[in-house]
Amino acid sequence: MKSILDDIRNSIDIIDNKILDLVNKRFELIKKIGLLKFKYNIILYDKNREKKIIKNKILNNINNNISNNFIYNLFKIFFFESYKIQLKIINNKKSIKSNKNIVIIGGTGKIGKIFFNILDKKGYNVFSINSKNWDCFNINKADLIIISVPISKFKFIFDKVITICKEDCILVDVLSNKSCNIKYAKEKYNGPILSIHPMFGPKINNFIKKKILYINIKFKDKYIWFIDLLKEVGFILYEIDSVVEHDNYMKYIQSLRYLFFLLYSNILLKSNLNINKIIKYSPFNNEILIYLFFNFCSQNIDLYLEIINSNFCNNFDIINNLINDLMFLKLNININNKNLINKYSFLDNLNNLSYIKKINNNVNKLFNLFSILK
Amino acid sequence: MKSILDDIRNSIDIIDNKILDLVNKRFELIKKIGLLKFKYNIILYDKNREKKIIKNKILNNINNNISNNFIYNLFKIFFFESYKIQLKIINNKKSIKSNKNIVIIGGTGKIGKIFFNILDKKGYNVFSINSKNWDCFNINKADLIIISVPISKFKFIFDKVITICKEDCILVDVLSNKSCNIKYAKEKYNGPILSIHPMFGPKINNFIKKKILYINIKFKDKYIWFIDLLKEVGFILYEIDSVVEHDNYMKYIQSLRYLFFLLYSNILLKSNLNINKIIKYSPFNNEILIYLFFNFCSQNIDLYLEIINSNFCNNFDIINNLINDLMFLKLNININNKNLINKYSFLDNLNNLSYIKKINNNVNKLFNLFSILK
CATH class of the missing domain: 1.20.59.10 (Chorismate mutase)
Structure with a gap:
């Protein structure tokens, strides 16, 4: 045999x-x-x-x-x-469209480095600047400046930049929370401004189909070449109408997820369970959830707190809702489930909506691929 | 061209x-x-x-x-x-090992149906019974009985079954929360008992690599053939030492996830955001999270509440921790982030553990597959 x-x-x-x-x-x-x-x-x-x-x-x-x-x-x-x-x-092919000078402030940070490498490979003259090696000469020569600094430092850096740069220099921010800073920037600076938000972590190994959101702040025609360049290297770019819309979505896409994972991490830690056993005993969906959680853990906590802070510090709606919901659950769980079932009965309705079918199709594909991966 | x-x-x-x-x-x-x-x-x-x-x-x-x-x-x-x-x-090949009679109580339920089809295809004599067509004749003839009923009905059904069934009939439960019911069953019944917990939803289209957890309650050698049969059709079986260990892990694997998704659903609904836009603007990890959320939505809310209830109704530790953490966050977010950074600084340590590297390897594979899928 x-x-x-x-x-x-x-x-x-x-x-x-x-x-x-x-x-x-x-x-x-x-x-x-x-x-x-x-x-x-x-x-x-x-x-x-x-x-x-x-x-x-x-x-x-x-x-x-x-x-x-x-x-x-x-x-x-x-x-x-x-x-x-x-x-x-x-x-x-190094398709340089011109010999433009590009400066990245905060270019030694994780996201800054990614942009540095992309632009450098493309053949542009790229200069990386941070607060310790401030470089007026190159800021003054720059055709485009990417400001990749923490939210709390943005205004300070922005003010310094606009006193030095050329008057038609393109300024690009990568802020996670935009409303207040971009309003300020728009009022202070008369040149072109582009607001982008990379939707990927610092650990990506290719740019294929990764997303970058962008908002046209001032003089789109001046920097359309930069948007095209990002598309050329594989990114998918989505335009968002306004910084307000952007921030509203990010509150749920980023901050809420960070908040959940922070809460989750604390509970998991207190449980004293063996993480390998949790994965072993988990159904596929929980296994994937844990992978996402560890992906979350691989970034710096300061960054998350800055983003949570910027979204939640002036508006406690979501946090209050969470507390209220937990209180409600605690009160009703021992009496009977009827109140709870009524409260969450919309879940049954959700499932009948047409777009849910499309989403569930994607869920099936994801689980199918996950079976193959395992 | x-x-x-x-x-x-x-x-x-x-x-x-x-x-x-x-x-x-x-x-x-x-x-x-x-x-x-x-x-x-x-x-x-x-x-x-x-x-x-x-x-x-x-x-x-x-x-x-x-x-x-x-x-x-x-x-x-x-x-x-x-x-x-x-x-x-x-x-x-219909490899029937004997002409055993198998009864599934609750066999018209979603999980019951899956077991019915597996055993029927294998060529066993399978009978599906529910409370409306109670069938003493077949229960009495059965060599193995799967009791697939809600947690709250288990004891009642179990008591009825053991007065009718043969004294060496194998009893199999599929309870999500086991401790109290299985302790009861073990005391009341002298024949073989096997406790299983299928780690998949009712919508699976194949069994390959899907998990079933099992706990040996009484006389393992009597039902080892049934465990082998489940392996034969593609399931991966993991033995858990005790019902207490099982329930402790499920509290975090199932109930905590259900709880989070319930809270998430309520917030998402109140946000009035467009779900398609949320997906469009999301990085891969959030997109996957939303797919998991909709996978959660596709099951019945009663089932989730039953499981949350069975895990949390006598122990509010997790719910209290969540409330306390949210209060702490609310208090500290406006003052400064230092307290918060200290509280969550263990996240930085987590990332240095050796098993995290293996998990992050899986995260990369997941994201790679997700890029292909999209």
Whole structure:
């Protein structure tokens, strides 16, 4: 039996090598397409084209042993790798659009460094400045200045910058909470201002499909090249209408999540449970939740508190709601669940909304991929 | 240019068909291995073998255009699909080990139905019973009875069952919270008792790598065949030492998560934000969190409240801690962050622990897969 098994396994190995050989040829052609796309300025990532092709591959699947699900997964990883390969080709071309000077204040910070590397690779003249090596000469020469400093230091740095920089220098902030600082900046400075918010942590190893939010503050036409440049390296950019809208969403997207994970960390610590056992005994969704929690733990606590503070210090609505809800739960849990069921009955309704179906589709895909990963 | 691009794309299509043809042959051989494994009773899923092979494939990668990451992803989906194919073959063989009679009380419930289908497919005589069609005849004939009823009804049903069933009938519970009911069951019944806890929701479409926790209550040797059967259909089974340990972990794995998502749902609803925009503006980790939240919303609220209630109604520690933490945050946020930083400074330490590195490795894999999925 052992020898039959080994024979079959050897045959599989031979097939695997043939497959990899074909994949290698496939990616060679993908490179050629990348060069064409670069030459004729064609968009690299076309989500709808990807969807259409995968749909067709599934429709035309004539192989008895291959499930539609496998086709989907296979071409998803083909497309992802192809996109990565083409991005690399285009970015290696060092497509400098001009010899612009760029300064990053706070460029030795984690997010500052990422921007430094991107712009440096692209071939711009990039200078990294922090409070200890303040550099008036390069600030004065700069065509674009990224101010990547803590929220509490922004106004101070901004005031220093605008007395030195050229009057048409583009100023870019990466603030997590924008309203009060950007209002100030808009009033004080007459040149172009762009407000961006990178939606990724400092540990990312590629920029593919990572998001950057941006808000047009003043003179968009002056810095549209910078937005295009960010798209070119793989980021997806979403424009938000106003800093108020931005801050309102971030209150829930960032601060609320940070708050939950802080509370969670404290409870987990007090529980004295073994974290490996928690993961082992957890269903997939809780396992993923713990991975997200540890991803949260890998950043600096000061940063989280600054963001929580900036969103919650003048408005205790969310914190008060949480306290009230917990009090309500405590009061009702021993009497009966009826009050609680009524309070949360909207959850049943939620599930009937049309967009929930689309979201649940994504949940299934996520769990499916998670099974593969494990 | 258009025609050159089309030519290359046609060549890629031809390569894709060749690849799929080879994959089809690969899976044909995988089927053969499945039959051999069935015949000689060899384990289907061997995690270490999988790891070793993928490592070798990466080491032997001689193709310039193929990244190690691609090899990893490709063989992960090969292995997953192979396992699925082999499972299907083996389970279609209807390997009945005896003509045992099995009764599922609450078999029309979501989890009950899943067990009904598994056992029915395997070829056992399965009978589904609920309170409306109580069936003494089949309960009396049963070799194994799964009691899949709400926590609050367990004792009542259990008492009824043990007056009717054979004295060596195996009783299996699927309770989410076990301590008090299982202590009762153990005292009252002299036959074999197995306690299991399925770690998956009712919507799963395959059992591969999904977890079932189990605790040996009485006479393990009588029901070891049932545990083996669950492994055979793809589940991963983890034994937990005691019901107390089980309940303690579930308090954090289930109840705490349910509690957080309930609080989250209430806040999200009050915010009046557009859920599509929240997802659009979210970094990957928050996007995944929202998917988990909607996965939570897709189940019945009564079930969650029953589990929260069973864990928290006699012990308000966690709820009190949450309230205290929120109060502390509220008090300190306006003064300064120092107190808060000290309180949460352990987060910085957490990150230095050795197991965090392994977990962060999984986080990276998760985000990588999420990029592919999107």
